[in-house]
Each structure stands twice: as structure tokens, then as C-alpha cells.
Amino acid sequence: MRKENAPRSRRLRMTAQRRVILEELRQVDSHPGAEEVFTMVRRRLPRISLATVYRNLDVLAAAGAIARIDTGSSLKRFDGNAERHYHIRCIRCDRLVDAMVEVQKDFEAHVQSKTDFRILGHTLELTGICPRCEEQAAERA
Amino acid sequence: MRKENAPRSRRLRMTAQRRVILEELRQVDSHPGAEEVFTMVRRRLPRISLATVYRNLDVLAAAGAIARIDTGSSLKRFDGNAERHYHIRCIRCDRLVDAMVEVQKDFEAHVQSKTDFRILGHTLELTGICPRCEEQAAERA
DNA sequence: ATCCATGCAAAGCCTTTGCACCCGA
DNA sequence: TCGGGTGCAAAGGCTTTGCATGGAT
Numbered sequence: 001m002r003k004e005n006a007p008r009s010r011r012l013r014m015t016a017q018r019r020v021i022l023e024e025l026r027q028v029d030s031h032p033g034a035e036e037v038f039t040m041v042r043r044r045l046p047r048i049s050l051a052t053v054y055r056n057l058d059v060l061a062a063a064g065a066i067a068r069i070d071t072g073s074s075l076k077r078f079d080g081n082a083e084r085h086y087h088i089r090c091i092r093c094d095r096l097v098d099a100m101v102e103v104q105k106d107f108e109a110h111v112q113s114k115t116d117f118r119i120l121g122h123t124l125e126l127t128g129i130c131p132r133c134e135e136q137a138a139e140r141a
Numbered sequence: 142m143r144k145e146n147a148p149r150s151r152r153l154r155m156t157a158q159r160r161v162i163l164e165e166l167r168q169v170d171s172h173p174g175a176e177e178v179f180t181m182v183r184r185r186l187p188r189i190s191l192a193t194v195y196r197n198l199d200v201l202a203a204a205g206a207i208a209r210i211d212t213g214s215s216l217k218r219f220d221g222n223a224e225r226h227y228h229i230r231c232i233r234c235d236r237l238v239d240a241m242v243e244v245q246k247d248f249e250a251h252v253q254s255k256t257d258f259r260i261l262g263h264t265l266e267l268t269g270i271c272p273r274c275e276e277q278a279a280e281r282a
Numbered sequence: 283a284t285c286c287a288t289g290c291a292a293a294g295c296c297t298t299t300g301c302a303c304c305c306g307a
Numbered sequence: 308t309c310g311g312g313t314g315c316a317a318a319g320g321c322t323t324t325g326c327a328t329g330g331a332t
């Protein structure tokens with residue numbers, strides 16, 4: 001984890017930038033990236049900066065107003081075990097371990113019956129707190 | 142998609158670098174990133190370059206010898222709909238649409254019974270080919 | 283009046299790429 | 308031999324950050 005994203009109880013100011021970003025995002029279902037949001041928002045606020053867009057996307061996601069897709073750490077990791085399996089990620093320390101549960105293969109067929117995409121696979125990642133971080137949290141308490 | 146990763150039928154040479162990367166990766170279960178693999182491999186091949194590690198991780202993953210975790214595009218996207226739901230990603234054009242299926246909430250409880258992590262959530266993404274790309278593929282055939 | 287938010291530009295992090303040389307099959 | 312592979316360094320894409328100024332409450 002590179003960034004502090006704890007939902008500390010600070011009041012959010014509803015600036016024009018923040019409001020417009022939220023409004024624009026809610027008007028589309030295209031799941032845009034930051035740059036794309038920047039482009040959309042700039043039509044209404046020509047002087048907004050890309051940094052502000054990034055910062056507000058962070059803030060709004062932390063506040064639960066919008067959802068961040070493609071979560072997980074920024075770097076890509078590799079697994080010497082090519083067998084298909086799921087992982088559990090610790091949201092505190094970003095450690096990743098194998099999940100000892102079966103892959104839900106029938107789920108894909110289920111989704112296939114409800115979409116016009118040709119489904120080829122799925123990825124699933126569990127998130128939680130690892131024992132080590134849990135313990136550290138307990139010590140501080 | 143930024144990169145051509147089609148499994149064209151080119152024979153892979155088993156160079157020392159490639160072999161050592163594969164061996165090292167199979168000896169650990171820590172799901173290392175590229176830089177970390179670089180560090181591990183360099184103990185045995187001090188002159189290997191980071192670029193070679195990246196290239197070989199790509200090749201090995203494409204060949205199915207190892208698995209790439211944290212798949213999906215490099216940029217992060219945002220969803221104006223904060224309601225929990227899954228997405229389907231087109232592996233050709235990277236387009237993302239909402240999946241009209243229920244979130245598998247009970248799955249977390251199932252995993253919880255088999256791990257010492259405290260499970261807090263999960264993310265699931267379906268992958269496939271969107272109708273548009275499917276059509277384009279048909280035209281070329 | 284406070285103090286969070288913004289704009290701008292620079293820096294950062296991870297990854298990819300161009301190029302000349304190298305080497306495995 | 309010969310076409311893929313490697314090392315090196317430079318470039319690239321996306322994101323974050325430092326700093327002075329601005330603006331919401």
C-alpha cells in the first residue's frame with residue numbers, strides 16, 4: 001500500500017471540481033480512467049487540473065461515493081504455480097497468499113446466460129486482514 | 142490492450158535467464174513482482190538485466206508456465222455506481238461493462254472458514270469477448 | 283479566519299522499447 | 308547459421324507530490 005486511505009473523519013468540502021467530477025461520473029456507464037474523467041470534466045471546468053481529478057477520485061472513492069475498479073497494488077505480480085486458483089490479499093500490508101478454495105467454474109456458465117459477451121474466464125481476489133496485521137492492530141489497541 | 146501477446150507458434154529458447162527465472166519463481170509462494178524476481182534471480186545470474194526479467198515474465202506467462210496476477214489494464218478506472226457489482230472486461234478492446242448477476246456474498250463466509258485471514262470482501266471480474274469484437278473477428282474470417 | 287482544495291510543474295514508480303551484440307538449437 | 312534473446316540506457320504511461328495560492332465553511 002502506498003497511500004493512506006483511511007476514512008478519517010474530516011469533513012469534505014463540496015467544491016465545484018468535486019461536484020462536477022461526481023456528476024459527470026454518474027452520467028456515464030463507461031467506467032472511465034482518470035484521464036478520461038479529466039476530459040469530460042474539463043468541458044465544464046476548463047481550468048481544472050489533472051492532479052485535482054486524481055485527488056478527487058481518491059477522495060470520492062474513499063468516501064464511498066464512487067467505486068474504484070482495478071483495485072490492488074500498482075505492480076503486477078507473478079505466480080510460479082500456473083494452476084488456476086484464487087488469492088487473498090491483505091489490505092494492510094498487501095501480502096498475497098493462495099486461497100484454499102475451489103475455483104467457481106460454473107459461475108462463468110451462469111453469467112454466460114445473461115450476457116452477450118462470450119465469457120472466457122474470470123478472476124477473483126479475496127481481501128481481508130492477514131493474521132500478522134491483525135495482531136499488530138490488537139497490540140496498538 | 143497495449144501489447145501483442147498472441148501465442149504465435151514461435152519456439153522458445155531455453156536460455157539460462159529464462160530457466161533460472163522459472164526455477165526461482167517456482168521455489169517461492171510469495172507472489173513476487175518483477176523487481177523482486179530480479180533480485181532473486183540476480184543472486185544466480187549477477188549480470189541479468191531487469192528488462193530481461195520483464196520480457197521473460199511476459200513470455201512465460203503467455204506460454205502458461207507461470208501465472209500473472211493483477212491482470213487487466215494498467216490504468217485504474219472509476220464507476221459512478223458505488224453499488225457493489227461485477228464487471229465483464231473484453232480482452233480484445235478492454236471495454237468494461239456491468240455484469241448483471243448477483244454478488245456472491247456467501248462465498249466470503251465459505252472462504253472465511255478455510256483461512257486465518259479476516260475476510261472483508263472480494264472482487265471478481267469476468268473476461269471475454271464483447272459482441273463488437275466478436276463481430277470484427279468474424280468479418281476477418 | 284481556518285485549513286482543506288486547487289493549479290502547476292516536477293518527480294516517481296513501474297514497465298516497455300531501441301539498438302547492437304550474443305548465443306542456443 | 309540465424310533468428311530469437313540479452314544488456315544497457317533511454318523513453319513511456321500513469322499517478323503522486325511539493326508548494327504557493329485560492330476558496331468553502
